[in-house]
Amino acid sequence: MKNFIYLALSCFVISSSFAAAPKKPYEIRWVLAHEPIGLFKEAADVFSKEVSANSHGQIKVEVLTLPEYVVKYNKGKEVKNKDFLALLRDGHIQMSQTYTTDLGKLSQSLYVLDLPFLFRSHDHAKKVLEGEIGDKLLASLTPSNIRGLAFTYSGGYRVIPGTKRIDKLEDFKGMKIRTSASPIAQETFNALGATAVPMSLDGIDAGIKSGKIDEAESTYARYFTLNQNKVAKIVNETNHSLFLTSIIVNDKFWNKLPKEYKEIMKTAAINAARVERAHSIAGTEETKQRCVKEGVEVVTLNKTEEDKFKLAMEPVYKKFSPLVGADLITSIQQQ
Numbered sequence: 001m002k003n004f005i006y007l008a009l010s011c012f013v014i015s016s017s018f019a020a021a022p023k024k025p026y027e028i029r030w031v032l033a034h035e036p037i038g039l040f041k042e043a044a045d046v047f048s049k050e051v052s053a054n055s056h057g058q059i060k061v062e063v064l065t066l067p068e069y070v071v072k073y074n075k076g077k078e079v080k081n082k083d084f085l086a087l088l089r090d091g092h093i094q095m096s097q098t099y100t101t102d103l104g105k106l107s108q109s110l111y112v113l114d115l116p117f118l119f120r121s122h123d124h125a126k127k128v129l130e131g132e133i134g135d136k137l138l139a140s141l142t143p144s145n146i147r148g149l150a151f152t153y154s155g156g157y158r159v160i161p162g163t164k165r166i167d168k169l170e171d172f173k174g175m176k177i178r179t180s181a182s183p184i185a186q187e188t189f190n191a192l193g194a195t196a197v198p199m200s201l202d203g204i205d206a207g208i209k210s211g212k213i214d215e216a217e218s219t220y221a222r223y224f225t226l227n228q229n230k231v232a233k234i235v236n237e238t239n240h241s242l243f244l245t246s247i248i249v250n251d252k253f254w255n256k257l258p259k260e261y262k263e264i265m266k267t268a269a270i271n272a273a274r275v276e277r278a279h280s281i282a283g284t285e286e287t288k289q290r291c292v293k294e295g296v297e298v299v300t301l302n303k304t305e306e307d308k309f310k311l312a313m314e315p316v317y318k319k320f321s322p323l324v325g326a327d328l329i330t331s332i333q334q335q
Contacts, residue, residue: 025055025057026060026261027094028094028095029064029069029073029092029093030047030048030061030094030096031064031065031066031084031087032063032066033084033098034097034098034245035226036154036221036222041063043247043273043275043276044097044272045063046272046276047272054264055261059261059264066079069093082102085102088146088250089145091253095249095250096248097152097247097248098245099243100114100244101180101182101185102181103148106146107140107141107143107144108324109137109324111324112324112329112332113244114180114188115241116184116241116316117310117313118242118329119332122156127335128332130150130151131335133335142251145251145252146248146250147249147251147254148247149247149248149249150247150269150270151273152244152273152277153242153281154219154243154245154280155219155280156219156221156280156281156284157219157239157240157243157284158218158219158242159217159218159219159237160216160217161216161229161232161235162177162236165234165236165297165299166215166236166301167299167305168301169308172193173192173193174193174195175189175214176195176197176212177195177213177214177216177217178197178216179198180198180217183320184316186198188316191313191316192309197212197213199213205228208231208232215232215236216232219243220235220284220287224287229296234296235291235296235297235299237298237300237301238309247273
């Protein structure tokens with residue numbers, strides 16, 4: 001009888017120890033692969049703290065720059081910025097934040113966000129990006145094993161730093177303007193009589209020095225941080241489109257998460273995106289003030305020229321409506 005009681009107690013202790021054993025946390029590597037690193041890291045840190053707190057430590061996020069990831073997890077083998085998405089799609093990393101223009105290569109509907117003068121204001125953008133339209137755009141990535149969680153800015157509205165003033169629409173003619181690889185971004189300037197030159201953001205300095213480009217699409221967030229001010233002494237404040245990014249997660253990893261953890265991560269992503277967007281807007285004003293203090297010439301189009309710019313973009317909308325969907329464009333405009 002004593003042996004039976006001892007055995008029963010032993011089983012109870014063993015089973016209790018198993019029940020009390022802590023669950024293995026879900027570990028996330030969030031790799032920062034693009035500038036402006038400061039803004040992107042802030043979003044990742046906000047997300048990390050919130051999910052850790054709300055999951056009681058069961059979701060752990062390690063935030064790494066691409067070079068840090070290469071050293072720690074890739075045996076020092078170089079990964080270029082343009083190739084890092086493959087790491088996420090293959091599950092080597094779980095999360096990141098990247099340009100919607102790049103994501104357009106995986107889901108063409110996302111190219112709609114590059115259309116000039118699509119958004120009337122930041123409030124309009126928020127309504128679209130955090131609403132049903134934004135959710136559908138983010139979900140369109142899942143066939144590529146990527147799930148979008150929220151939209152962030154990459155510095156907000158695009159401006160055109162360069163060597164020449166743009167006071168009127170005719171000034172665009174003959175200019176060589178750096179753009180992204182987005183077909184819509186390129187057609188925006190080709191339609192104005194300029195020559196669009198696809199180029200990475202970190203190539204602007206060399207591009208202007210060599211004469212390959214005169215101007216460059218960029219944002220205020222990058223003007224000083226990427227030393228664009230060294231070669232581009234004029235900022236043409238066209239505000240013609242929003243430079244957007246998205247917080248993304250590996251979809252297979254996402255589908256393994258319990259429902260409550262998915263909800264925690266989705267909410268944290270939206271909160272992180274709001275913080276990042278607010279700081280992008282505030283940073284724009286701070287950079288403009290710095291430009292004034294340092295004698296950088298800031299040029300704005302008057303209302304008449306801005307209206308002419310918008311009118312000149314009608315062929316761009318017509319050309320790309322079949323690609324992104326005319327109904328999608330209309331639904332965004334009507335929000």
